[in-house]
Amino acid sequence: MQNNSIDVICAAAGSGRMEHFMKEVKILEIKKSVFEDNDREADALRGELHEKGIFLLNLMSSPGSGKTTTLLRTIEALKDRLKIAVMEADIDSDVDAHAIAGAGVKAIQLHTGGMCHLDAGMTRQGLEGLEAAEADLVVLENVGNLVCPAEFDTGAVKNAMILSVPEGHDKPLKYPLMFEVCDVVLINKIDVLPYFDFDLEKCREYVRMRNPEAEIIPICAKTGEGIDAWADWILREVAAWKADK
Amino acid sequence: MHELSIVFHIIKTIEQVGEENKLEHVNSVTLEVGEVSAVIDEYLGDCWKWAADRSELLKGARLVIEKLPAVTMCETCERTYATVQYGRICPYCGSERTYLLSGREINIKEIEVG
Incomplete structure (x- = not known):
């Protein structure tokens, strides 16, 4: 040219x-765009996962919202129906991977080495390390952070995020991009609703304002409330991903 | 919050351009950064200095940042307004049904080659 x-x-x-x-x-x-390369890599990864029939779910939230506990509940609810594997991303520790491996599923720890998010390249490396060729569902537990992970497409089929009651119902307004990129929002720790000024209806309204398509599922990972609805969502999405081949 | 990895993405892209165009050295890189993108110019500059010096093509290259204005669209009255000044609520009709039209971009606009 x-x-x-x-x-x-x-x-x-x-x-x-x-x-x-x-x-x-x-x-x-x-x-x-600075994100163009990553977006292309993510699309390529999604294509390969589609070929293999693997559903990659990117799970995001702020620290302490209950990602690992929710994941343990999810594994418990689904492990007889789906082959599950988990990638735990953390800046530097492996406590979460140990907890997940204890639940009887394949898990690896990804150390981001100070990075505040995962990108498609790191996700691909993680998948290779996980040797998850047999899995139906791979969950990527992203770094606890509501800003950076939203900017980088990991190659996941769907994005999920957890907002916990103590964080407040106004988070969709403060972190709009996170709520825009998520297909499903889990509202966790609903057992403590009576003790916080958390307005569930307002929260739904704010999420819809940012993302009218997002599914909203209130749960309590500690007691198991709402986990059935969440597990059904996953089963539905995994089936649709595989059927669409 | 993720300035360093953005810098790595920029360097990767420019090294690719450098290879395809057989460039020997790049003097400066101009970015367009949206007003409400999640990066801080100063941090971006610091990360740039550190990382660019480790690339042969980009050693000592300047980073020039041009700001792109953030614009919000109101779904109710279909007008646009300056996001940073007015925030989430439309200054014309008071509607909360608004969305960001632009302002989150981080683009590599151009490079100056010597």
Whole structure:
């Protein structure tokens, strides 16, 4: 794609433009989102997972919202019906992976080494390490954080997030992107609703404001309340993913 | 909050461009950063200095940041307004049915090659 002299040359995406600026200095137009590479990698990963019939669920939340406890409940509810594997992402520890492996499913710990999120490349590495070729459902427990993980597509089929009652019902307004990218929002710790100024109806309204499509499921991972509805959602989505092949 | 990994993504992209265009050195990189993107320019600059020096192509390259305005769209009155100034509620009609039209981008606009 080279025109006369250096007028137009091909950049990464095949559309870069190069112009004379000063005598020796040239400007090469790139016009590319920083997230573009990651988005492409994520799409490729999703395609491969589709071929293999693996449903990858990206589970996000802030620290302390009950991701691991919810996951343990989910495994308990589904392990006779689906082959499950788990990737635990943490900045630096493996307490969660031990807890999950104790529940009898394949689990690996991914250390992000200080990074606040996972991207598609790291997710792919994790899947390779997990050797999850047989799994129906792989859950990626992302780093506890409501900002960064929302920006990077991991290659997951669906995104889920947990908002716990003590965090407050206004979180969808404060972290809009997180709620926009999630297909399902679990509202956890509903057993403590009487002790907090958490308005469940307001919360639903705020989530819908950011994302009218999102499914909202109130749960209590500690007592198991609502876990059936959550497990049904997963079963439905896994079946749809496999049927769509 | 994830300035370093954004810097890594930028470097990866530019190294690819460098290879395809057989560039020897890049003097500066211009980014367009949306007003409400989750990055802090100062941190981005610090991470850039550290990471760019480790790349042969980008050693000593300057990072230029141009801000892109954040614009919110109101679904009720279908007008747009400045997000940073007015926030989530439409200043024209008071509606809460609004969504971000632009302002979250982080784009590599251009590079200057020597």
